[in-house]
Amino acid sequence: MLRAAAAFLAILAAGLVLGPALLLPPAASADQVRGSQRQVLRTLDVADAWRVTRGAGVLVAVLDSGVDPRHHDLAGSVVTGPDLTRGANPSGTAPRRLHGTYMASLIAGHGHGPGRSDGVIGVAPAARVLSVRVILEDDEPGFQTFNSQARYENVVARGIRYAVDKGARVINMSISKDRPTKQERAAIRYAVSKGVVLVAAAGNEGAGRRDGPYSYPASLPGVISVGAADHGLHKASFSNRNSLVLLAAPGVNVFGAGPGDQYWVGRGTSQATALVSGVAALIKARYPRMSPALVAQALTTGVTRRPARGYDPGVGFGVVNAARALAEAARLARHRHTASGPGAQDADLPMSAATGAEPSPLPPVRVVRRDTGMITLYGGVALAATAGAGVSLTAMILLLRRGGRGRRVRRTPRNAREARGPVAAGADVASKYVA
Known part of the structure; x- marks a missing residue:
């Protein structure tokens, strides 16, 4: 129980990932919400992307x-999947579904009214959403039970x-906890x-931190970690700063939908994550066979405010831009980014759902063990040989110098006169002075 609590403590609470939020009053109509989205949509350059x-x-x-x-x-855009928190409340x-509705609207909200010009418009308004309930809001009665019981440890x-098995091409996880599980690594x-x-x-x-903590699943290999940018497109004060942040998106005063046809405004890396997921959905819609690695490359290469x-640990490679990311995806679309050769995992082979173990056909990793004793011995012999060679060379030089001092050059007047003549070749001249 304690292990489960430690692994799952501080998980995904709406208060943690949503940040301060404000329910808009009824007078704030849906068309006012669309106007309030304008800055975020302009930052993402969605108008050009939608072409x-x-x-x-x-x-x-x-x-x-x-x-x-x-x-x-x-x-009409939402498919409701399982509630993996069942039994906690x-x-x-009834589940509140505030945080999830908010995130879904930023990804695939399509608005309503004449021309769908009212309400929230998401980054990928023609995409569909698969809702899978894996967290509770922090004010739901079962919140503490959910965060402390081992049976909920691997809901993510x-x-x-x-x-994945239901056909999702992008998975948005506007959630965070302090450590991952083995099953999460295998699922990713x-x-x-x-x-x-x-x-x-x-x-x-x-x-207030120079370096923020690493959060999961964002910090696991294969996951795009998203930080939040403020209105000036700098790192938002609350956003974690670490070396695994890949890019950022607007995360301050972001308007979105809430349950019961309500609208909310809040801040957090959750909102930024949903916006990046929307851009990823645009890329996968245009290039459905593009690998996750190339999608990530298109996102990071197409950023603004680099x-x-x-690179900066606060905003990664910069702020996401939908139009530029799609342009980079077009350039990358003709390439593949799949490992091949011995030891590479075959994506068509099934993985064990229970343990997450690798498929049996994969060969074991070869471990080469070095004999440190023999390395030390051979190194010593090499050093001794080098020292001996140096001593021999020094002795040879000294003997040659001593032999040279024992011989005298005797010049005759004829020798001297020849020495004053023109020099034709160094070897010939030198030979004339040898006694």
């Missing part, structure tokens, strides 16, 4: 607290595998092997 694709045909899994499928900005408790890993490896792009929040514990030194 290429709006995300049709892509399923984005939102591993979160659940999504309200009836919100008028998401209606008391029987009959189970959610990843479920999403499984998702990457199937060509699925994983995007996760870098975390919101960076305020740091002066090329």
Whole structure:
């Protein structure tokens, strides 16, 4: 129990990843929300990106607290998956689904009203959302139970595998905890092997820190770790700063949808993560066979506000830009980024769902053991031989010098006269002075 609590403590609470949020009053109508989104949409350059694709045909899994499928900005675009938190809340408790609805709207909100010009518009408005409930909001009655019982320790890993098997091409994880599990590592490896792009929040514990902590699953290999940028497109004060942050997106005063046709505004790396997932969905819609590594490369190469030194632990390689990322994806589309040769995992081979072990056909890793004693011996012999050679060379030079001093050159007047003549060749002249 203690191990489960330690591994899952501080996991994914809406208060942690959502940041301070404000429910907009009814007077803030849906069209006002669209106007409030304008700055974020302009930063992402979605208008130009939508000339290429709006995300049709892509399923984005939102591993979160659940999504309200009836919100008028998401209606018809949400597929509801399993609730992997079942049993944590008391029987009959309805899930709040605030955080999950908020994230889903930033990814695939399509608005409503005439011309769908009202409400929230997501980065990939034609994409579909697969909702998988893997967290509870921090004010749900079962929150402490969920965060302390071992049976919920691997819900994220189970959610990843479920999403991959249901055809998701992008998985958004606006969630964060302080350490990963073995099953999560295996599930991420499984998702990457199937060509699925994983995007996760870098975390919101960076305020007052020079270097923020590493959060998971964002810090696991194969996952795109996203930091939050402020209005000036610098690192937001709360955003974690570490060497695994890949890029950033707007994360301050971001407007989104809430359950029951409400609208919310908040800040956090959660919002930034959802926006990056939307851009990844655009890329996968246009280039469905592009590997996760190449998608990540397109995202990082197409950034704006690149740091002066090329990379910064606060914002990674820069701030995501949808139009530029799609242009980079077009350039990369003709390439493959799949390992081949001995030892490479075959993506078509199944992986063990229970343990996450590698398929049996993979050969074991060869370990070469060096005999340090023999290395020391041979090194000593080499040094002794070098020293002996140096002594011999020195002795030879001394003997030659001593022999030269024992011989005298005797010049005759004829020798001297020849010496004053023109020099034709050094060897000939020298021979005339040898006694």
